[in-house]
Amino acid sequence: MVKQWYWYDWLMFIIRLICSISLVFTTIELQEYFTLPIVVLVLWQLIAFSVPWLCLHLDYKYYLLTEIVISGGLCLYLASFFPQAYFSFLLYAFLIAAHSAKRAYLWSGPVSILLLPAIIKLFTEQSEYWVMAVHIGMAYVFGFSFHLLALNHRQGEIIREQNAVLEQYLSQIERITLAEERNRLSKELHDTVGNGYTSLIMGLETLRPELSTETRTERLDSLLNLARQNMEEVRGYVHQIESPREALPLLQSLRKLAEEFQEHAKVTVRFQAYGEEYPVTKQAKTALYRCLQESLTNAVRHGHSTEIKVSVQFEPQQTRLEIQDNGRGMEHGREGFGLSAMKERAMNLQGHIAIYTEPGEGTLVTCTLPRQTELKDEAIRLLVVDDQPYIRESLRTLLEEQQDLQVVGTAEDGEQAIELCRQFQPQLVLMDLEMPNVDGISASRTIKETWPHIRILILTTFEDTRQALEAMRSGADGYLLKSMQPLELAETIRTVYRGGTLIDQGISHKLFAQLEADNSGDDPSSIKASSTNELTPRELEILQFMSKGLRYKSIASKLYLSEGTVRNYASSAYVKLGVRNREEAVQKAREAGLLE
Known part of the structure; x- marks a missing residue:
């Protein structure tokens, strides 16, 4: 309480203390003139000092009432024996005005300036009513002026504090804005200039078989070296853009x-x-x-x-x-x-x-x-499977630009992909669909049956809903199109690696339309043939919440996920179960014994 006092609070406390001490000594000195025992008078004065002061820290209205009743009553009692004792109320009138606020002036002023002198006049006929009213009124005016001075100082302190907060806030906003702009610029350089150099280098490499002379080959090597050097310079600029504060x-x-x-x-x-x-x-x-x-x-x-x-x-x-x-x-x-x-x-x-x-x-x-830590020491081990050599090498080059992604091998068909999974044990497989020998769906099914922990992300150019449905039923953890941006692909790989399931938005809408058409048809065998064993733990967890009647927003709050992520998991579960809505999904999961 004391720590929050300003100079004017201390000043009024000192005035109150001096007034009370002087009254106590005067009362003791003139005790033979009073009818009450000196102990009662001293106790009354102690109450007049402490009770209003304590009430002031609760509510100023309580203070005004106690000050007028207790302190004013004390002054009235003293004035009944000594008419000039009303001067002791001048300091209390000053304090009453200084602590009044809002509409309290409408009644504290008249009571102090008009009513109390009238009562004193009633008990002491020697006193002049208007003289007392003027004296107490002047003390009240001085108290009101002091209140305005304190209020102005208090408002000034608040403004200074608010300005300090705003200055600190603006300073932090400026830092964050600059940091975000640096990050945006870094990403733009990486995604445009960096990827442009990568595509240029790959394109130049494809021209090598067409060069017939050694001179032309040397010129091609010179151009390639120049492009690689410039790409390294761009990478250096990207890393130098980071602020030292961001490195903390x-x-x-x-x-x-x-x-x-x-x-x-x-x-x-x-x-x-x-x-x-x-x-x-x-x-x-x-x-x-x-x-x-x-x-x-x-x-x-x-x-x-x-x-x-x-x-x-x-x-x-x-x-x-x-x-x-x-x-x-x-x-x-x-x-x-x-x-x-x-x-x-x-x-x-x-x-x-x-x-x-x-x-x-x-x-x-x-x-x-x-928890989404950046994998600096441990990179995600990837296997790229595609029957087109150019696409395989392009994906390898683009993905290895990311520090936490490592391509451990490439395969040209599903058969080779299975063999490389046995040899390298990758953590995630980027799988094409249409390939010779063994296609992507068959390879995904075999990989999931042999190594369930390997995540599979289908990356294809086809928007075939039948193939997408079969791919998800074969155990794939995501289905995306090759037209997506390289940076978006990298983020998708990280999300799927951490346990997420992602389906291209356009494909997901078509999948539900296809499921509805299948369920309304005469032959629902394709829907009933789906296996519930392919559901991930997160999908089962969301189905568990759905079986209790929770909506997407409530599930997202409990699992600390966004509502869109929960919908994505639910969509993947619907596809794997071959159902159209949450009621069918919960019922089918219960029939399979997956829900409590």
Whole structure:
């Protein structure tokens, strides 16, 4: 309580203390003139000093009532013996005016200036009513002026604090904007110039068999070397664009933000970390950093918090950031642009943000992101299967541009793919469909039966719904078209490797239309022939929640996934089960004994 006092609070407390001490000594000195025992009078004065002062920290209305009744009653009693004792009420009138607010002036002023002198006049006829009213009125006016001075100072402090918070907020926004722009520029250079050089080098290599003289071959080698050197320079520029702050670990970055905010906003920020820190992706780091920044700013600007607790928990499956303040809370349903941006960032990373707030009880913001570490030391081992040599080499070159992707082999048909799986044990297979000897669907089925842990991603140029349906039933974990962008393909590979299931959006719509047509036909054998054993653990988990009546949004909240990801898993489960909706999926899973 004392830590929050300003100079004017101390001044009024000292005035009150001096007034009370002087009254006590005067009363003791003149005790023989009073009818009450001196102990009662001293106790009354102690109550007049402490009770209104304590009520002031609860509600100013309680203070005004107790001050007028207890202190005013004391002054009235003293004035009944000594008419000039009304001067002791001048300081109390000053304090009453200084602590009044809003409509309290409409009754505290008349009671202090008009009513109390009238009562004193009634008991002491020697006193002049208007003289007392003028004296008390002047004290009240001085108190009101002092109140305006304190109010102006308090508003100035609030403005200065808000400006400090806004300056710190804008500084952090500038840093994040620059970081995101650097990341965007890095990706643009990588995806345009880098891939352009890669395509140029591959195209030049295809011209080698057509060159008939050694001179032309040497010129081709010179051009290839020049292209490779320029591509290495582009890579160097991409890495140099990164800011030194971005290279900091997550924990150090968040702690630095909390310390800077505490210094500029003049609030107490307590920072704690639990668990052993592990590296996270740049996107996850940016999302957590932005969440902390927005929550700290809201806690001071809107919640008027004085203490904020920040905790980071590194759990085996997820990273959790909690920000709790002691402010006045937020109104339910009030969600600004900052909170919406926080939630959108988290959802893009299959994460979740929860906000718990009650008026007068502060706010708790929880940001949970699934653990998605960048695989620097351990790369995803890939096998590329396609009957076209140019496509195989193009995919190898493009994928190996990513630090966490490693192509361990290439195969020209399904038979060779099975043999290479036995030899290299890849973690994920990029599988074409139409190939000689053994096609992609047959190869996928054999690979899944022999090595269930190997993930299979179908990558084809065909939008055939029958083939897509058969591919998913054969155990494939994803079905995409070759027309997708290289960066999108890399992200899809990472998602499927972590256990996700992805189907091209256009194909998925056609699949459901095909399933509906099959179910309405005369021969539903193709639907009944699907195997429920091909469901992944995540798909089974989502079916389990669906069997309890939970909607997609509720399931996403419980599993810390985005609603779109849950829908994707559900769509994959429907395809594998050969059903059209959740009711049919739950029923078929129960019949197969997959649900409790």
